[in-house]
Amino acid sequence: MRGWRFAALLAAAAAAGCDAVNPFATAPPAAAPGVQDAGPRVAVCYNPLKTSADKVRSLAQADCFDNRVAERVDTDFRLDNCPLLAPGRATFVCRPK
Numbered sequence: 001m002r003g004w005r006f007a008a009l010l011a012a013a014a015a016a017g018c019d020a021v022n023p024f025a026t027a028p029p030a031a032a033p034g035v036q037d038a039g040p041r042v043a044v045c046y047n048p049l050k051t052s053a054d055k056v057r058s059l060a061q062a063d064c065f066d067n068r069v070a071e072r073v074d075t076d077f078r079l080d081n082c083p084l085l086a087p088g089r090a091t092f093v094c095r096p097k
Contacts, residue, residue, distance in 0.1 A: 005051075021051075021086060022044045023059055023086065024045055024086070025045075025059065025080060026044065026045045026081065026089050028043035029043070029074070037073075038093060038096065039094040039096060040069065040094050041073075041093055041094070042060050042061075042063040043056050043089050043091045043092070044060050044089070044092075044094050045081070045082035045087075045088065045089050046090065047085060047086045048087075056088075057092070060090065060092040063087075063094075064092070064094035067097055068094035068097065069094070069096075070093075071093050072091070073091055073092060075089065076088075076091075
């Protein structure tokens with residue numbers, strides 16, 4: 001009986017972990033001192049081994065409003081921003097067209 005519970009718990013954790021490699025929106029970093037952005041910033045956490053640059057850009061574009069264009073301005077891999085399975089954080093500025 002005990003082994004069945006462990007197997008069920010392991011299966012549930014594995015199923016939940018599948019979403020951990022999918023890219024998702026996150027908080028963007030602030031601009032460096034003296035840098036004036038042409039619009040709001042958006043960011044996406046992603047796994048560079050699993051997610052194409054086009055997919056990351058399309059997710060960022062979906063977060064840009066008012067007919068703006070997402071332009072990538074930075075990428076970092078700090079694990080305090082994104083989880084281990086999606087360690088990349090791509091930062092975009094939503095620039096006017």
